[in-house]
Amino acid sequence: MSASTAVTADQNRAPGFWQSTNGKKAVMAVTGAIMFLFIIGHVAGNLQIFEGPDKLNAYGHFLHSIGEILWVVRVVLIASVILHITATVQLALRNKAARPVGYSRKQAINSSYASRTMYWSGPIVLVFIIFHLLQFTAGYIHPGSQFIEGDVYHNVVAGFQVWWVSVWYIFAVSLLGLHLRHGIWSAFQSIGYNHPRHTPLLKKAALIIALLITLGYISIPISVLLGLVK
Amino acid sequence: MKLTLKIWRQKSRNDKGQFVTYTMNDVNPEMSMLECLDVLNETLIEKGEEPVAFEHDCREGICGSCGFMINGVAHGPERATTVCQLTMRHFKDGQELVIEPWRAKAFPQIKDLVVDRRAFDRIIASGGYVSISTGNATDGNTHLIGKDTSDRAMDAAACIGCGACVAACPNASAALFTGAKIAHLGILPQGKPEQDRRARGMVAQLNTEPFGSCTNIGECTGACPKEIPLEVISVMNRDYIRASWKKRDDDVRTVRPVTDWSLSSKP
Numbered sequence: 001m002s003a004s005t006a007v008t009a010d011q012n013r014a015p016g017f018w019q020s021t022n023g024k025k026a027v028m029a030v031t032g033a034i035m036f037l038f039i040i041g042h043v044a045g046n047l048q049i050f051e052g053p054d055k056l057n058a059y060g061h062f063l064h065s066i067g068e069i070l071w072v073v074r075v076v077l078i079a080s081v082i083l084h085i086t087a088t089v090q091l092a093l094r095n096k097a098a099r100p101v102g103y104s105r106k107q108a109i110n111s112s113y114a115s116r117t118m119y120w121s122g123p124i125v126l127v128f129i130i131f132h133l134l135q136f137t138a139g140y141i142h143p144g145s146q147f148i149e150g151d152v153y154h155n156v157v158a159g160f161q162v163w164w165v166s167v168w169y170i171f172a173v174s175l176l177g178l179h180l181r182h183g184i185w186s187a188f189q190s191i192g193y194n195h196p197r198h199t200p201l202l203k204k205a206a207l208i209i210a211l212l213i214t215l216g217y218i219s220i221p222i223s224v225l226l227g228l229v230k
Numbered sequence: 231m232k233l234t235l236k237i238w239r240q241k242s243r244n245d246k247g248q249f250v251t252y253t254m255n256d257v258n259p260e261m262s263m264l265e266c267l268d269v270l271n272e273t274l275i276e277k278g279e280e281p282v283a284f285e286h287d288c289r290e291g292i293c294g295s296c297g298f299m300i301n302g303v304a305h306g307p308e309r310a311t312t313v314c315q316l317t318m319r320h321f322k323d324g325q326e327l328v329i330e331p332w333r334a335k336a337f338p339q340i341k342d343l344v345v346d347r348r349a350f351d352r353i354i355a356s357g358g359y360v361s362i363s364t365g366n367a368t369d370g371n372t373h374l375i376g377k378d379t380s381d382r383a384m385d386a387a388a389c390i391g392c393g394a395c396v397a398a399c400p401n402a403s404a405a406l407f408t409g410a411k412i413a414h415l416g417i418l419p420q421g422k423p424e425q426d427r428r429a430r431g432m433v434a435q436l437n438t439e440p441f442g443s444c445t446n447i448g449e450c451t452g453a454c455p456k457e458i459p460l461e462v463i464s465v466m467n468r469d470y471i472r473a474s475w476k477k478r479d480d481d482v483r484t485v486r487p488v489t490d491w492s493l494s495s496k497p
Contacts, residue, residue, distance in 0.1 A: 012438070014430065014434035014483060015484075019437065021444065022433055022466070022467055023474070091442075094442055098334060098403070099335065099400075103302060105299075109453065110449050110451060116400070182446075182447075185446075191467060192465070192468025192471055193468070194463070194465075196461065
């Protein structure tokens with residue numbers, strides 16, 4: 001480093017890609033997209049419940065039969081979740097520190113409800129996913145009935161017949177929908193894609209996709225509660 | 231018209247600061263917000279009190295000096311308007327206006343409504359320019375630039391650096407400001423040769439300053455008096471990601487944020 005003169009202030013190394021807020025957001029976009037693909041695949045698989053117990057249970061067996069590939073998918077998903085959350089927590093702490101003295105009055109004039117509640121919808125969905133895995137994958141928490149390994153159809157129907165399990169599921173999946181409504185288009189912005197003609201369409205598509213995914217998921221507990229699936 | 235102004239008063243950075251309420255009984259609806267403060271300050275000076283400090287220069291909405299929060303909105307309720315261009319007729323008779331400065335760690339308080347925005351200068355200095363050879367001015371139309379390209383660059387170049395984007399952002403992020411500069415120069419042929427280095431340099435300085443991160447929510451563009459589109463942030467992200475991928479060495483350096491007025495002597 002050259003000797004500092006009157007005009008050169010202290011020179012420091014530039015923050016690396018992961019150290020920069022922009023880099024972290026790009027990582028969040030990519031990991032979010034991976035988790036989004038899982039969400040699409042998961043809802044498509046789950047909706048087979050409407051085709052009867054044999055079909056759904058066969059699908060469950062198929063997933064377990066692919067062995068190594070299933071674990072590859074799981075590792076990628078877990079890594080995505082960890083990176084997504086690590087980046088969020090680090091950015092949230094930075095954002096909080098960026099305004100030590102708050103406003104006495106602050107009005108939101110241009111942002112969507114979904115975008116302002118990402119910090120709430122994210123953690124609640126995380127808690128839900130842990131609960132959901134303990135209930136339907138591990139079978140540790142299975143109120144109201146016995147968890148039967150391999151009988152996916154029975155586990156789902158028996159699980160959702162407990163009213164609070166269904167209500168909690170519907171609530172959490174609705175928040176997931178809100179999260180996606182902002183996340184789907186925001187991911188494109190974070191990796192550098194915005195176009196005056198395409199982005200408005202993308203925002204509409206994000207809303208419709210989030211709505212379809214939410215409706216797809218919550219149709220299952222609602223059908224169970226109404227007795228349409230037993 | 232009658233107005234109640236609840237204004238943030240703070241003697242210096244280390245002073246705690248508080249809201250002081252002033253009642254104004256004969257506000258001319260044709261006055262601008264700054265002229266309203268001028269009138270208030272005259273009455274304060276006559277009474278022997280300290281006038282309200284605020285920044286201003288051109289008073290025609292193009293210099294970027296002025297700006298404060300009015301009732302929780304940067305530059306007040308009118309879209310695409312700086313406080314110097316905001317006329318009092320937009321307020322209701324008898325209304326209370328809560329006026330406070332931009333609040334961000336990267337914009338330390340100086341006095342009353344004045345904050346230190348030198349963080350923006352350091353971001354500009356880290357790449358917000360085009361290097362040209364000195365000598366004779368080049369002939370006009372040497373670079374042929376399409377109308378659509380020049381329009382896009384001009385939309386981004388409209389940024390006056392007032393800081394409303396940082397003030398309006400819940401995270402106090404300067405993404406819109408930095409994006410506007412990167413987009414404005416990077417879109418044009420004159421700025422292309424330094425596009426990668428500019429993106430890395432300016433993003434590095436942006437992240438060295440204590441600004442928050444962008445969450446793509448769009449409050450900044452709503453508050454921006456020049457209506458800079460959110461698109462410029464994606465241009466910054468694209469340029470930065472591409473430049474980070476292509477870089478061959480870590481040649482970019484940042485400048486340590488300086489928030490004191492003088493390093494040697496006390497003011």
